[in-house]
Amino acid sequence: MSTSSGVYDVHLGRWTDWSRGQVLGATLTLTRQDSGLLIAFLAFFVALVGTRFWRIVCLILHWSFSKDSPADGVHHQRQAFLRNSSNPESALWTLTDMCLSWRRNATRVWSRLLPLIALALACFVGFILAGGYSSQVTTFGTSEVLLSGANCAFVGDVGVTMNTYGSTIGPMITQAMIAAESYARQCYNPSSAPQSPSCSSAYVRKQLPPVVVDTNASCPFDPKVCQSQRGNLFIDTGFLDSYYDLGRNTPPSQRMQLRRTFHCAPLATENYRVIRNHDAHNESWDASYYYGPPENDMGNGTTSDNYTTRYSSAAYPETEELTENFAWSTERDFGIRTHYAMFWNGTHYSGMSSFNPIPELRPMNGSGSVWIRFLTSDNILFTQQTEDSWYGRDMMSTQVHKLKGMEWGNVTMFRQSIPGSPLGCQEMEQLCFTGVKGVQICGRLGSAPDSVMDIESQMEPEDKEWYIWFMTTTFETMTQARGVVDLLGTRALRARDSLNGPILGSLPEGQWQIEVQHWHATATAHLQETFLRSIIGPSNPELPKLMEVWYPNTTVEKEICASQKVVLEGYVSFSIFAIVCIFLGGGLIILLSLKLESILAWCLTCRGDRTKYSRLEWSANETLQIQRLAHEATGAGTWSRTTGTIPVTKPGDVLAVLDIGEPAHPRLRAPRTEDDRSSGEGERSMDAHGIRYPEH
Template sequence: MGSDLGHADQYPVYLGVWTNWSRGRVLGLTLTIGRQEANLLIAFTAFFIAFVATRFWRVVCFAFHRLYATATSQNAIYHQRQAILRNSSTAEGAIQQLFELMWANRHRSDRFAPLLMALIALLCTTVFTAAGGLSSQISTAVGTEVLIRSLNCGISNRHFYDLQDYFALVSFQSEFIDNAANYAQQCYSSNASGNLDCGRFVIQNLTSIIDDDASCPFGDDICRSSSKNLRIDTGYIDSREHFGLNSPDRFFARSVLHCAPIKTKGYTSLRSTSMGNFTLYHYGSTLAPSGRQNFAFAAESIESQYAFAFSPDYPTSGGNYGVSALRYNVANKTVVNSEAQFIPINSLFRDDADITLVFLSGNGVFHSAPSTDEWYRVSPIAVNVSASLNAAVTPFPIYLPEEPASPLGCASQYQFCHGDLQHCGALASMADARSSVASLFHTTAAAYDDSNSTSQDPFRYFVAGFAPTQSASIPAMLSQLGSASLASKSSITSLLQGPLPSNQWQLDVIRWSDITKASLQAAYLGISYSNPPDGSRLQYRMNFTSQAFETLCNNQKIRSTAYTSFSVFGLLFTFIIGLLIAMISYLLEPISRMLYKKWGYQTFAYLEWNTNTTLQLQRLAHEQLGFGTWSKGADEIPITEAGNLLGCLDISNPDHPVLSPPDKYRIPLEENQSDHETLEDVTSFALVSDGRASSVGSVYTDSSASNVAEQASRLPTIPRTAGFTIGTADEV
């Protein structure tokens, strides 16, 4: 049996790479690491995605810059857009510049020329920002599933050699069932208080299809109702998705619980003995110390059950329901007499199910109101308690059960499948369900406790979870919990039961189903790992010896927030694609250079891309004005000769700064010339070539046209190109 179901972090976890078969061989490749390392990996991944975003934008800029490149004359918007594409390092920066470019030219008809690139930049920013934010999905998409490291792989031994062994195993089973009931109360109930960790199993709870208007599960009209009965079908439970068995082999299990209150009229008799009066229930025969008896159950009379509570000589004390379960199992469509607690009558016999008969006795519990529930059978007539019942409760009218015991019959069926839902055995009793599917697993009808299995026989491991010592059946659960198994216990205080709805028995059976499902969830965890505080308990455990079983034990999944699992596929995809994008971005320009130099491929596009860099644009501005002797004009970084000085920024017109010659070529002022005169007596000069003038600078003059040429000629570095004329701007 497993230990406390409420704490997931008590299990050692496998750290490293493993395959989560629920996600497939490729997508299921998973990396599990500690939380601290996981936080670093998530942060690094987000940083890497941000880096890739800049490199991807570089590729986009290169592609569109070359796409737009044309050797014909274009307007300023074209050249400015090309310059933005060449020099924007991030899409975010380009967005701002492109929209500002459109706004600055908002009155022109071609103002929307940069719009496409602005939208592409916005799309890139959005996509990569989202990718960075969602990078943690590489972990969260996988969830918190981890593999535990197996310890003492095996099951509790069901073979008893003496009473000590028997009671030792009973104590294990009692603890296990109590834990399953607590888990069902906390994690299956809609009004759970949440004191337990409900996120421990791979799935919090197993759902079921509930039909509360089902037919009678038995024949001969023995049910109290032909239609208002309960059928709970778990559907097909997946060994991977629901039990956490992380194996390439996939199994499915299904259980159906079909219950109905049973008629008592015609099936009871009274017997008086030295111990009192009893009601006998003739639903079959049972074996007593004196021999086989022709009844299945005997209940004390109502007077005997409530004698102590009605006695004026004793104070009232808490009453509690009596819940007694009898069962018989079916194998080869016949009752297994050696395991049967009663041999049923024909009306209660089914050859395709294991049957449990549950008797509910009032046993001193008073009801505060009548109820139409078909199992509790509360009388509609109040009991006169004025003279006999303790005064503490005399203000209340009280009601008693109509019969000493009320029977409820339940049929339990099982079905197993291998691989998919097209390869299933019969829906039958547990024994027949196992044997009917054995051929699909290439085995025989496996015993629960066969520890020596081959790798071709994983079904034995799977079916071991349904062993009576590994999970809780309905009879075992009722025998252990008794009245604590009833959902009605939440509205009982001392000996007084609160009002019951008409479907209370159905709520009880649903709780039973929840407890058994919770025990199944814990069963496989208990097979894989057992580390009881009292080490002596391990002597009652049968460890699996086959390599196949040990492999399965080391592939048991749970959920744990103490560790983080990553999708290896997601990590590899992110980093490989990111590195490819980065590599392409770094190789585009060298490849373009090689193609240009070797074959002259797209000469204009290549040269425009190169000359649109910030430093080349700077070269173009200074070189055209004759400032500096430049080289490497087709490279990313141009250079000048040593000692060359470039132009200075002339801000005499703050609204239109221009480049002016270097300081060393300016005409010095006369000593008696004031600063005011200096600012006013500035005459622009121009170089004229082929009839076109361009302003290339200013000299400090006395505004005399005759002195302009003289003073300008004192600028030795201005090229004396043939055909150029120097003069005042007005003369030119």
């Protein structure tokens, strides 16, 4: 399944990711273009916060270093620097320059300035990293988004004619299974990495591997009906959670879990198979298997035949027939017949069974499903004899004199001598449910109907509405492992991948276990697809015209339809909690940087004159106040607001200008006043505005 967003209707805006709770899980989903703007703004905001944080550091240090006793130039320049430094990056250069400039003209220069350099560097690097990682903090690391569920619908088969089923529902189910089988090959194959591009999907988890795969398991049935007591296969999925594994984003009070087990073994044929010859030359025969009689077509009793299935020599081709058309034959394939039985509440349920198993094949706990697959490979010529317990059953050698269309001849090959190699499996399910009380309720491990009845009998009335819609659109429409081969036939056999006409090379000893594990993987992939299909809705717009389609009507049903998480390219989901924390924390730092001076002044008022000097020095070291002090020292201007941010002069006051008579040592020189002229002081120069400056 592609991760392209074209087939999905994504919910843009706010939603809750329930894996993190209602507060921490508050999520904002944006398109990738819009998310780039948000990420850039966050980075800019963090940088702004960094500059304001540096101002707080400078204020605290300035007040800490302030003293009213005489001090050297390093101290006073440090104080002026701390009062006017705007950001840590410019502070690094200024402080470094101060160290180099004063290193021969003052004592303890490095010890006084190096800590400030380290502090500026820490602030600079820290907020650069904070800006870079702000996007990582606010995003969840994946492109998980929520589908809107606008097309959510469930397609039923009530009242559907055979013609309509064959042209609509049937192909839809088969295509879904084909896609699941293809996905299982790509993503559940041990040789394929789930992160590879070929394993691209919208599922929140690319793989749902079983928790137990025992390839040396015991016999799942009565020991005498199994070909071997060990070397069998047991698979346990563990509990697959509707949220964590399948992406249904519901609160903890609306969760379900599914567990499946598969226990399979090749069946013994001794005492369960009868071969009857119909002529003296053994050229006409049939092979009948007795694992329980088949049910009749009405499902209300067994037929008059007491065998499960029968194969005849009439359908068994001669070796020459297989080799005659080798070069262009496309009809050579395996064959599979399946018989299944359901056991419900300790009783064989004939309405959902194709045969009535013998006692040796019945589930020991009286609940579950049993199925047998009969494999025929009489159309296949093996180049080597296989030891596999299913494929290699009843092998015989045969001499091939000539493969038509090929150069080979007089080759010994192998083929199945008696068709119908049986493989028996027992499949069980267990459902768990968490409702409004927050308590997990689990049904028994057995047949699906038994597990469903167990949890429904303990369910609260207020849980039934969402449970019914949830079950109907997901678990009740999924396919068991048996259904994989029922729908796909021999396409579901991995051994078929190596088939070339009627010729097949060597197979590993455990090939049948590879097949069963592939069926399980396909069924699991189909379960993942089922959860998405009910939210996306039918792809065929003609379906509602041909059959009944159920749409969500109630608020609860619509909420469930709008609760499917997927992973899609082109979208980014942000943590609203993290964004709010960044803006709140940053806003507090900005506000504190603007008000800290007033807060400190108010808090330290009780200390009286001991803090007056620090407060006044902070004010006096501001750039414009230093300028005011310089001009005032020359007698220029009559100043007011001398402890504020912006000092001002009286109207008409003129300030000093630079005296560049000594370019290497410029200084301020005040303009000459009328009093100076009347006192006869010498004149030195006159500027372009007619203002004269006295000599010193």
